[in-house]
Structures are given as structure tokens and as C-alpha cells.
Amino acid sequence: MNSFEKVCNDKGLRITHQRSEIFRILASNLTHPTVENIFNKVREDLKTISIDTVYRTIATFEEYGLVKRVQLDNITRYDINLSLHHHLICSNCKKIEDFYWPDFDKMQLPNTIPGWGKVDMKQVIINGLCHQCKKLKK
Amino acid sequence: MNSFEKVCNDKGLRITHQRSEIFRILASNLTHPTVENIFNKVREDLKTISIDTVYRTIATFEEYGLVKRVQLDNITRYDINLSLHHHLICSNCKKIEDFYWPDFDKMQLPNTIPGWGKVDMKQVIINGLCHQCKKLKK
DNA sequence: TTCCTATTTAAGAATTATTCTTATTATAAC
DNA sequence: GTTATAATAAGAATAATTCTTAAATAGGAA
Known part of the structure; x- marks a missing residue:
């Protein structure tokens, strides 16, 4: 079981394909992607995912401390680097x-x-x- | 001539009622107002001003270094305190x-x-x- | 002062990002 | 496998911001 699945189990969060995939993309991408960026990447594998799911999932991740919002210059980005930086x-x-x-x-x-x-x-x-x-x- | 009018003259920016009024509101308000906040305040005196003018004027002020954008948590605010803080x-x-x-x-x-x-x-x-x-x- | 021209403005339409609604589907516990 | 609950897809709705166009205005020239 990877760290994402462990967090989900610990916190009683269901593990869905969409969530796993979005987490995978975030973890492999340290360039502070936007929701749009993530949506496009995830869609390569999950053709039918909706952008609303990406918004919802990232909001959930944020709530559970899995990602951080980086808001600058009108562009909302997300950061999976949770170490102090x-x-x-x-x-x-x-x-x-x-x-x-x-x-x-x-x-x-x-x-x-x-x-x-x-x-x-x-x-x-x-x-x-x-x-x-x-x-x-x- | 006040500091706003001086900056306008220096930089070749026209002085309009709308700009003067928006600057006056910003200068008298150190609480990091949103565009909406500014629009509502300015409208008390200039009944017919449009919100687009507020957006445009603030963008101009930003470009000319008269205000700074403070963007946090999805809310865009403006700050006229230009001292280092x-x-x-x-x-x-x-x-x-x-x-x-x-x-x-x-x-x-x-x-x-x-x-x-x-x-x-x-x-x-x-x-x-x-x-x-x-x-x-x- | 009056006129002229470029700039600025108001109004509303258009665009973009984000959130909501609802019916359907998938997950986890039994 | 069955079932209750939570999550999803699709598209509609909302909110913030920008664009378009015609009218108004500032500031310089006559």
C-alpha cells in the first residue's frame, strides 16, 4: 500500500480511480500545476473524467493536507511539496x-x-x- | 497638486474624475479592499461608474506602481501601503x-x-x- | 474660449474559472 | 454477492474579470 492509500485509510477517505490518478499526477509533477494542467494530464488515462472531479478532488486533498494551494497573480496552482519551503x-x-x-x-x-x-x-x-x-x- | 496628480503628470497619465476618486478611496482605506469594495465606495459619489472602470483603473494603477495586488485564498485585494511591509x-x-x-x-x-x-x-x-x-x- | 483628436468611459455582452444540481455509478462494509 | 453511502459525470449555474462599441471627456492647439 502506498502513502496515498495509507492516508486515505487512516482518514476514512474512499480510494477511487480518479483520486489515485490525480494523486499520481501531482506526485510526479513538481512544477506547481494548475487545475487545468492536472485535468489534461489525468484525461490521458481516464478519458471520461470531468474537470469538476479534479476541482473536487483537489479541494479534498487540500482539506486533508495532501496538497497546498499556491496563489499568485490570478493563477491558482497546487504544490505537493509539503516540506517547509x-x-x-x-x-x-x-x-x-x-x-x-x-x-x-x-x-x-x-x-x-x-x-x-x-x-x-x-x-x-x-x-x-x-x-x-x-x-x-x- | 496632490501626490496622485503629480504621478499622473510625471507619467503622462490623464487625470479623470474616476481615477481621482478611486485613488482617494484607496488612500483612505488601508484594509486591503477588493475591487467590489472599491466599486461600492466609489459609487457613493460617482453614481454612474461601471465596475469595468474600476478594474481598468486599478490595473493602470498597478502598472504605474500606485497599488499592489495581494492575492490570497482566491480573493484578490489591493494595497496602497507601498512601504516595505x-x-x-x-x-x-x-x-x-x-x-x-x-x-x-x-x-x-x-x-x-x-x-x-x-x-x-x-x-x-x-x-x-x-x-x-x-x-x-x- | 472653442475646436480637435486621442484617450477614457459606460453599458452590456463575452469569456473564464469555479461551483452546484441531479441522476448514475462505484466503493467498502456486511 | 448485497446494500448503504459516498463519489462521479455531465451540463447548468454562478462569479469574477475582460472585451466591444459607441459616447463622453481631457488636454493641447488655434
């Missing part, structure tokens, strides 16, 4: 890359945070140009 | 608050950033619960 976003081609920054992760938050209740996650987003787009713009 | 987001009520973190701003980025081209901005996003929502959830 941060994002670089190219303002030209909209590509998103992951990066790691342990020194930041260790930092204490400023105590000026105005009466905030509870912190679940802190994350860095870097906007700029990727290598290729910088070259092109020269 | 970061965001706290309440996962329950979706409220967004600004905070400042000079120690972070001074930090050097990790040199592991994989062949990235150019960095324009680095920003921290903190997800969690605001004071009120934490109380309610207890």
Missing part, C-alpha cells in the same frame, strides 16, 4: 520555483505583531525574473 | 494585516537560490488566526 516567482513567465532557507525558518517573529492570535505558517515569497527571462530582457 | 492572514475571517520586520528586510538571501535571474522583492506571509478568531475557536 519558500517560493520564487518570475513576474515574466509566471514560473514558480521552490527554495529552502533554514536561517529564515529558525528566526523569531518580531514581537510587534499586533495582537495576532496564532501563527500556523510563515513563508517567504520572492518576486523577480528567472534566469531565462532575465536573459531575454537584456 | 509584510502580511498576516487570518485563515478563518480572511482578514489581512500589515506588519513590519526590519531584521528580515536586512537579511541576505541564501546563496542556494538556483540560478535565479533577478530579485525585485522579498516578502513574508504569515498564515494563522487573528485575535478575534482565536478567541471564537476556543
Whole structure:
């Protein structure tokens, strides 16, 4: 039994072809795909799947902590890299890359945070140009 | 002449009632309003304005660096606080608050950033619960 | 001031992303 | 295998955003 099936069993989530296939695509694709991207990939194997199922399934996965939403610039993408990491976003081609920054992760938050209740996650987003787009713009 | 009119003159942007009014609303509202919020406010004074004009004007302002988009959880908001700051987001009520973190701003980025081209901005996003929502959830 | 032209606007249609409705199908427990 | 329940497909519905077109307006020129 793989990790996906284990999570489903643990949480009482039914294992369907559609869910397995969508999870497989997500796990083999670290490029922060959109729902559209996932739908097209999954459709190669499950010809009759509807886009609504992809939306529903990903919402379920998100709820169960299997994927994370990455929302930038009007485009909703999903990320299966659940380890602590941060994002670089190219303002030209909209590509998103992951990066790691342990020194930041260790930092204490400023105590000026105005009466905030509870912190679940802190994350860095870097906007700029990727290598290729910088070259092109020269 | 106010700062808005100065920017318009500098950049060759026409000053219209609609633009002045939308800027005025943004400048007097630091709560990260949505297009809908802005539209409703502006409509109090300019009865016939269309929502398309609000979209267009804000897109223009964004292009000219007068506002910044803050996109989270499917909701697009705009921020006129152009000083270097970061965001706290309440996962329950979706409220967004600004905070400042000079120690972070001074930090050097990790040199592991994989062949990235150019960095324009680095920003921290903190997800969690605001004071009120934490109380309610207890 | 008045006129002219390019730009901007309003209105509503069009598009796109996402969600809902309903009848059907598949899963997991028995 | 049977059955109750949950999940799915299909297409309709909704919501956010953008486009089209004709009319209005700003700002410069006469």
C-alpha cells in the first residue's frame, strides 16, 4: 500500500480511480500545476473524467493536507511539496520555483505583531525574473 | 497638486474624475479592499461608474506602481501601503494585516537560490488566526 | 474660449474559472 | 454477492474579470 492509500485509510477517505490518478499526477509533477494542467494530464488515462472531479478532488486533498494551494497573480496552482519551503516567482513567465532557507525558518517573529492570535505558517515569497527571462530582457 | 496628480503628470497619465476618486478611496482605506469594495465606495459619489472602470483603473494603477495586488485564498485585494511591509492572514475571517520586520528586510538571501535571474522583492506571509478568531475557536 | 483628436468611459455582452444540481455509478462494509 | 453511502459525470449555474462599441471627456492647439 502506498502513502496515498495509507492516508486515505487512516482518514476514512474512499480510494477511487480518479483520486489515485490525480494523486499520481501531482506526485510526479513538481512544477506547481494548475487545475487545468492536472485535468489534461489525468484525461490521458481516464478519458471520461470531468474537470469538476479534479476541482473536487483537489479541494479534498487540500482539506486533508495532501496538497497546498499556491496563489499568485490570478493563477491558482497546487504544490505537493509539503516540506517547509519558500517560493520564487518570475513576474515574466509566471514560473514558480521552490527554495529552502533554514536561517529564515529558525528566526523569531518580531514581537510587534499586533495582537495576532496564532501563527500556523510563515513563508517567504520572492518576486523577480528567472534566469531565462532575465536573459531575454537584456 | 496632490501626490496622485503629480504621478499622473510625471507619467503622462490623464487625470479623470474616476481615477481621482478611486485613488482617494484607496488612500483612505488601508484594509486591503477588493475591487467590489472599491466599486461600492466609489459609487457613493460617482453614481454612474461601471465596475469595468474600476478594474481598468486599478490595473493602470498597478502598472504605474500606485497599488499592489495581494492575492490570497482566491480573493484578490489591493494595497496602497507601498512601504516595505509584510502580511498576516487570518485563515478563518480572511482578514489581512500589515506588519513590519526590519531584521528580515536586512537579511541576505541564501546563496542556494538556483540560478535565479533577478530579485525585485522579498516578502513574508504569515498564515494563522487573528485575535478575534482565536478567541471564537476556543 | 472653442475646436480637435486621442484617450477614457459606460453599458452590456463575452469569456473564464469555479461551483452546484441531479441522476448514475462505484466503493467498502456486511 | 448485497446494500448503504459516498463519489462521479455531465451540463447548468454562478462569479469574477475582460472585451466591444459607441459616447463622453481631457488636454493641447488655434
